[in-house]
Amino acid sequence: MxxxxxxxxxxxxxxxxxxxxxxxxxxxxxxxxxxxxxxxxxxxxxxxxxQSPLSSTESTSSVPMGKRAATVEHSTQSNYEAVTVTHADLDLVVDFSAKTISGTAQLKYEVKRSGCDALILDTRDLAIQEVSVDGAACQFTLASPHKALGSALSIPLPAGAGAGSQGSTRVRFATSPASTALQWLSPAQTAGGEHPYLFTQCQAIHARSLVPCQDTPGAKLTYAARVRVPEVMTALMSAVPVDEPGRTGQESGDGTRTFSFAQQVPIPSYLLALAVGQLESRELGPVSRVYSEPSMVAAGAYEFSETDAFLQAAASVAGPYVWGRYDLLLLPPSFPYGGMENPCLTFVTPTLLAGDRSLANVVAHEIAHSWTGNLVTNASWEHFWLNEGWTMWLERRILAKLYGEARYQLAASLGILRMQAAVTDWGTDHPFTALVPDLSGACHLTGRPCQSWRCGTAATSSGEEPRPLTLAPSLALPRRHRPRRRLFDHPL
Ligand SMILES: [Zn+2]
Structure with missing residues (x-):
């Protein structure tokens, strides 16, 4: 992101x-x-x-790079290590007037540990209406809400469900207008000013207010979805549209249209994404389109015309692109982020429309996440530095492939300067400047301390040849802060 x-x-x-x-x-x-x-x-x-750190006389001797290295996940109440949801099949109806999404989630699960008698999911501000297991209605328990983590939904497993057994549960639910994942824009907040707009932002722990799920980067699932929206609108998700190449959805005859999607690469819950609006698209390359409201789509096609070149450069560094599609969604002007690496469908801000492609490096960054973060994922939010650190490194490698090594050197030097400035500004003992922050307290809602990714970039780039910078000894990870156990769920 x-x-x-x-x-x-x-x-x-x-x-x-x-x-x-x-x-x-x-x-x-x-x-x-x-x-x-x-x-x-x-x-x-x-x-x-x-200005270069090589010539800088600024002291960094007291910069801390982290206090803890153990993989501890504080952001979920689910029992994902005992019973893992492996696939979600979603049927969703988007209601702009009520500002809610209602529907069902059919979840396939696998029992990992014997002796476990329930599947526990994360929810927040969801109305849970009905639950069944393997086709039979069951009594579920919705715990009283934790301020940041929401309400744990406990679903009893069939008797004798031992390790290795599989099953499925179906949950009928509805979101609330207070959902932290859903951003409902009025027509006045869009470029066209005619129709409302919806987009989601699930990173870090907001997916639980969109669907019941195991809301941690330590658990991954594939998904399929059918989304019913008003007839004049288009739905997009962080998945491959099933109705390629038309992408017009299926008319229902009742003023609505249904779009279908499939995500066959396992993803963490924070990469679930949905956008609904009056959209048009332009081709960018063999696997890419840019979507936006009609008034911005031509500018988007010009600004992001290097997308396919970025993809090819990234694949030459990191290996084959496995996601099938790489589309861009240019959001309305009120979109509050720079970009979000939703798989198959990066969300980007229209403030990137500089007219000279000078800000397209943000697209290179989000493309880099297709490997670092989306495909190889940090097992807990405390180790978010691995996600953004490696992504910054790969973003710069992509740009170096296209524009030369000097581009890498400049970006790396500026990155170190920004990290040093941020550490100085926040303070060397501030939790936000820790490489591995303690998220057991008040940081649940963000889950991504703002400076850990810059520290992570320094740490992940420190073995680069030729090295862009010589890190001060105090910026190298001291032995006590080095990871003591596996942090990635796949080998890098
Ligand atoms: Zn990022």
Missing amino acids: RAQIDITGRLIGAVVHLARQRAPRVVTSHPRSPSPRPIHSRTQILLFAA
């Missing part, structure tokens, strides 16, 4: 502007600044670019 536009893209974009004798203006965001800091002059830009 990109929470803000990367300074590298803006800086390089500004240098391009300088070369074209156009007035430069670079804006950089600072984590705690009330407003962006503008850099106005050519001199300031070149001074900023010329």
Whole structure:
């Protein structure tokens, strides 16, 4: 995910502007600044670019890189290690007037440990209406809500369900208007101003307010879905549309249209995603399209025309692309994030529409997540640094393939500078500057301390040859902070 536009893209974009004798203006965001800091002059830009940690005299001797390394997952109440949901089959109806989604989730599960008598799922602000197991109605228990983690849904397993046994449960449910995963936009919040719009944001632990699930990056599942929406709208998900190539959905004759999807690569719950709006699309490449409201789709097709080149560069570094499709959804102007790496369908902000493709590095970043984070996933949110750290490294490798090694060196140098500035700003003993933060307390809702990914980038890049930077000894992971057990659920 990109929470803000990367300074590298803006800086390089500004240098391009300088070369074209156009007035430069670079804006950089600072984590705690009330407003962006503008850099106005050519001199300031070149001074900023010329600063290198190799020549910096700033002391980093007291920078902590983490307090703990054990894999502990605090973000879920589910028993995913004892009973694992392996597949979800979703039937969903989107109701814009009520601001709810209702439907059913048919969940296949596998028992991993004998002696377990229930499947426990995460929910938050969901109305659980009916539950059955292997076709038979059952009594379920919905616990009183935890402020951050929601209400655990306990579903009894058939007697004698030992390790290795499989089954399925069907849950009828409805979301609430208070769902933290669902962002309902009024027509006034869209570019077209005519129709409402819906998009989801499930990272870090919001999927539980969309569907009952095991809401942790430590559990993965495949899914299929059918989504009914108003007839004038298009539904998209983080999956491959089943009705390729038309993608017009199936008319129901009652003013609605149903779209079908399949995600056959196992994903963690935070990568579930849905968007519904009045959308058009343009082809970007053999496996890519850009979707947006009609008024922005041509600009999006121009801005993101390098998408296929990014995909090929990434595959040459990280291996085959396994997700089938890589589409982009350009969201309405009120979309509050830079980008989100939903599989098969990256969400991006229209603030990337610079007109000169200078901010397309955000797309390279989200493409990189197709391998780091989406395919190989951190087993707990405490080790989120592995996700974003490796992704920043791969993003820069993609850009180096296209634009040369100097691009990598510049981006890596600026990244280290930003990390050092952030650590100085927040303080060396602040939890947000820990490489492996303790999320057992108040950090549940975000689950992604803002600086751990920058520290992670430094850690994951430290073995690079040629090394972009020489890390100060204090920035290398001390032995006591090195991982003591497997962190990835697949070998890297
Ligand atoms: Zn990211």
